[in-house]
Amino acid sequence: MKLEARDLSYAYPHGPPCLHGVSLAAGPEGVTFLLGANGSGKSTLLACLAGTRTPTAGDVRIDGISLRSLIPRERAKRIGVVPQFPDAAFAYSVEDTVGLGRAPYVGLFSRPGREDRRVVERAIESVGLGRLRHRSMAHLSGGERQLVWIARGLAQGAGCLLLDEPTAHLDPCHEQDVFAAVGELAAGGATFVVASHHPETALLYGTHVAFLRDGTVVRSGPAQEAITPDALLQAYGMEFAILTGLAGERAVVPTRTARQEPPSVSA
């Protein structure tokens, strides 16, 4: 699915504007990273892309259809969200959590039926958690939980999944597990948009990136080309080095330089 934002602006009620004129395209497949420092507007942009916040100006389109014209249920069948701090007050099983993804398909007075349960099962299998189906969410590792929430998005039937800092609390090997699953699903035709603080993650697992600073996209492009020391300086206001290993693998490393005012957008 192709997700496009056109000239998107957003301001919180009684607050200053935090997105201005953001234009962005993700998909029809691949993993697009939104990179930027804390407070650069990534989570707000994600909420606008998800349709859970209505932009003050501009439009978001999924496969050419404006989100404004879709009722919440129809929107949820196209776009799924893995929020930054998903929490349920009471622990459900993996199966029940993924089952919540069927909400757009199940009537107010009914429950998921046999077909819904089949979809849920497929979603759980596709992130490799079949053996944990009956386990309580309280007894999963952070990485496994992320996979459950991704599976919930898949059970939603959403061709486009938005992930907010999915690996913020994960060690590198669990991060790899999550992005291995994401990469596989993306190769199967799903579109992912991932908000992240970490450019090194984007370089490893992203196909495209967009850098945000102060609510504006300052650079964007294919990950391997767009992640440059220059772009990183512009987005984060600090120096990064990009190192190349013996086998040609590349890594982003922050260097110990004083923080500086980022160069202006036109630089």
Added chain:
Amino acid sequence: MTPARRRALSIALLSLPVALAFAALFVGRYGNGVGAAFHSVFSAGADETLRALILRVRLPRTLAALFVGANLSVAGAVLQGLFRNPLVDSRILGVSSGAAFGACLAILLTGSALAVQVSAFAFALLAVAVVLAVGWRLGATPLALLLVGIAVSAFFDALLGLVKYVADPLSKLPAITYWLLGGLHASRWSNLVPLVAISGTGLGILFLIRWRLNVLTLNDEEAASLGVRVRALRISVVVVASLLVATSVAQAGMIGWIGLVIPHVARAWVGSDHVHLVPASAALGGAVLVVLDTIARTALPGEIPLGILTGLLGVPAFVLLLVGYVRARGGTR
């Protein structure tokens, strides 16, 4: 839990209140034991007084216990989920305080049983209407509703204090105190219709939407991303739960702890999924209140107020639950 085991547990849980309620009909201080009571109902020409007592007094009273218990615990379970807070109980949102003030005001002004019931119900609705009106303006978030609920509760508690302060200490004040302690002694066929009608409708609605209630336990943006109209659904559920509590308090006075403890017991048995939690809470709540009410009317020559019994048994149950919970998690955090 396997589906087969869960089904067996559900059948056992659902038959529990029915069996207990049936048994409770034949237990009482009047008559010569359970056998005679059973005989009086099912054999012609047996003790007619006992038969009348069972059919006209114990039966409506037991039905009231079933519905009040089910209402309070289902409302507690649903509100705990909705507010994502295990410490919430059915008295949150000012419903109970509003009802208590309404009832005591009616006792002060008239003393008619019907007026007490109607006034309790009306002020319970007034309290929740204020909570919803103010809470809606604050975005209808769980925190806003909870805070406004606490404030409205405190306001009606103060009004209740005022009623007690001006009440005649020889005639009205004891009646107010007795009402506040809760009890089902006034339940008769003649005053049972509102309880049965509202409980039947409210419990039916919550039963039908029980799967969707799971979505409300997620945070707002998550629930919205699943295509759910969060605010409208949350407000509707609050209204239904409040009606259940209001009609229960109007019928039985202040009965604490059921709405807090029973949902946790039910959750420990059937899990957090509302599909199983709602019926389990209803069954357990009904069963427990039938047992407590039977103790209340038989243990001593005089009636023990139900609110005292639920507190005496509810508090130890709560502490045991808490100990189990803390042990399972290895600490209070």
